[in-house]
Amino acid sequence: MPQSSPVINPFETAKRQIDIVADLLKIDSGTREVLKHPKRELTVNFPVRMDDNSYRVYTGYRVQYNMARGPCKGGIRYHPQVTLDEVRALAAWMTWKCAVVNLPYGGAKGGVICDPKHMSHGELERLTRRFGSELIPFIGPEMDIPAPDVYTDSQTMAWIMDTYSQEKGYSVPGVVTGKPIAIGGSEGRGEATGRGCAYVIREAAPDVGLKLKGASIAVQGFGNAGSVAANILHDEFGANVLAVTDSQGGIYKADGLNLHGVEEHKKKTGSVVGFPGSKPLSNEEVLELKADVLIPAALENQLTSKNAGKVQAKIVAEAANGPTVPEADKVFFEKKITVLPDILANAGGVTVSYFEWAQNIQGYSWSLAEVNDRLNKVMTESYARVHAVAQERKVDNRTAAYVVAIQRVVDALRIRGFFP
Numbered sequence: 491m492p493q494s495s496p497v498i499n500p501f502e503t504a505k506r507q508i509d510i511v512a513d514l515l516k517i518d519s520g521t522r523e524v525l526k527h528p529k530r531e532l533t534v535n536f537p538v539r540m541d542d543n544s545y546r547v548y549t550g551y552r553v554q555y556n557m558a559r560g561p562c563k564g565g566i567r568y569h570p571q572v573t574l575d576e577v578r579a580l581a582a583w584m585t586w587k588c589a590v591v592n593l594p595y596g597g598a599k600g601g602v603i604c605d606p607k608h609m610s611h612g613e614l615e616r617l618t619r620r621f622g623s624e625l626i627p628f629i630g631p632e633m634d635i636p637a638p639d640v641y642t643d644s645q646t647m648a649w650i651m652d653t654y655s656q657e658k659g660y661s662v663p664g665v666v667t668g669k670p671i672a673i674g675g676s677e678g679r680g681e682a683t684g685r686g687c688a689y690v691i692r693e694a695a696p697d698v699g700l701k702l703k704g705a706s707i708a709v710q711g712f713g714n715a716g717s718v719a720a721n722i723l724h725d726e727f728g729a730n731v732l733a734v735t736d737s738q739g740g741i742y743k744a745d746g747l748n749l750h751g752v753e754e755h756k757k758k759t760g761s762v763v764g765f766p767g768s769k770p771l772s773n774e775e776v777l778e779l780k781a782d783v784l785i786p787a788a789l790e791n792q793l794t795s796k797n798a799g800k801v802q803a804k805i806v807a808e809a810a811n812g813p814t815v816p817e818a819d820k821v822f823f824e825k826k827i828t829v830l831p832d833i834l835a836n837a838g839g840v841t842v843s844y845f846e847w848a849q850n851i852q853g854y855s856w857s858l859a860e861v862n863d864r865l866n867k868v869m870t871e872s873y874a875r876v877h878a879v880a881q882e883r884k885v886d887n888r889t890a891a892y893v894v895a896i897q898r899v900v901d902a903l904r905i906r907g908f909f910p
């Protein structure tokens with residue numbers, strides 16, 4: 491399946507993916523057209539008062555791609571390079587991600603063209619509240635539930651929740667997820683992506699004849715997703731993490747790194763690099779390391795036609811979004827390397843976002859153990875379904891995941907019928 495690429499319009503890529511799966515599933519042309527169009531798109535231009543009392547006009551988008559299976563779900567990103575086509579593609583991918591793990595959600599995404607690194611806290615708050623107020627007719631717990639994404643965080647969500655609640659006249663915690671715990675955030679949300687990824691690896695391991703106890707792991711990108719996955723694989727499943735990297739470079743230790751020590755070192759120095767007793771390793775080398783499981787958890791387009799042939803892992807688990815380009819996918823399929831595709835392997839985050847919303851609308855909160863138990867069940871069942879379809883259809887897991895997801899959306903569209 492093609493992934494996004496910086497030179498190709500991401501929405502064209504997303505539509506090509508739909509066509510490939512629609513061919514496999516023999517989906518009629520009318521339904522295919524529905525799948526290839528976002529249901530609703532909002533573009534807003536709005537003024538924000540800057541700290542020097544001048545005003546600047548910002549452009550923001552919210553795309554609700556498909557809501558056949560339930561309210562839309564997806565993040566809001568703040569970035570200078572946000573485009574409507576990027577937001578459309580991300581909204582389509584959220585639709586498939588929610589469907590592959592069987593959440594009762596459609597997909598959406600939002601973005602504001604801005605440079606948050608050069609904005610003050612006050613400017614960001616005013617931008618967020620004004621964008622949030624422009625979104626009020628289009629979002630809500632039953633309609634569309636935003637979450638954090640690139641350069642937005644729990645504070646951004648708190649501002650949107652407050653703005654929406656001020657307008658309604660009462661608190662509406664279920665309008666966004668990824669909130670601080672104090673206003674209805676969920677236990678376990680912070681580590682959900684890495685934890686979900688570790689669970690999917692655990693499920694896939696026996697299918698490639700791998701015992702996780704003592705298995706070797708390499709992680710590119712020791713950030714939120716990568717570090718949590720590494721820690722769980724080590725602490726809970728007995729794996730040995732040989733190498734981790736971050737934007738500064740990486741470290742390697744043949745008999746396994748002491749991850750808690752690495753975390754401490756990173757806190758002190760800002761990077762994993764230079765951890766005592768480790769050898770240096772580059773971000774390219776980590777991908778080709780002799781390890782049973784490779785977890786790309788940093789950037790897109792890391793595994794390409796140039797390096798895919800040198801990958802030695804049995805499992806490539808995509809904690810990051812889009813780390814593998816289509817040419818590399820082909821090589822992995824031929825080499826019988828099992829890829830756990832992003833829409834499955836990193837869906838733990840949106841799954842616990844769904845739990846947060848479910849707790850909010852019930853007015854109830856679950857313990858960390860309950861959240862993790864439910865996450866375990868969702869990830870286990872989702873892997874089993876994708877793996878079964880991959881076996882049945884003799885396709886790779888990525889194609890199988892799209893088949894599962896798109897079939898679920900098509901089933902919902904068909905059973906509801908096309909209005910009127």
Ligand code: NAD
Pocket residue numbers: 683710711712713714715716735736737738773787788789790809810811836837839840
């Ligand atoms: P993060 O910022 O916490 O971590 C990213 C890590 O990648 C950092 O350690 C950073 O130093 C490293 N990095 C940056 N540039 C690098 C480079 N050139 N080479 C190697 N490493 C580099 O972010 P995160 O939340 O862990 O997200 C990582 C990936 O996971 C992204 O692709 C993101 O879209 C995806 N993801 C995250 C979540 C989530 O809930 N956090 C959910 C779904 C998908």
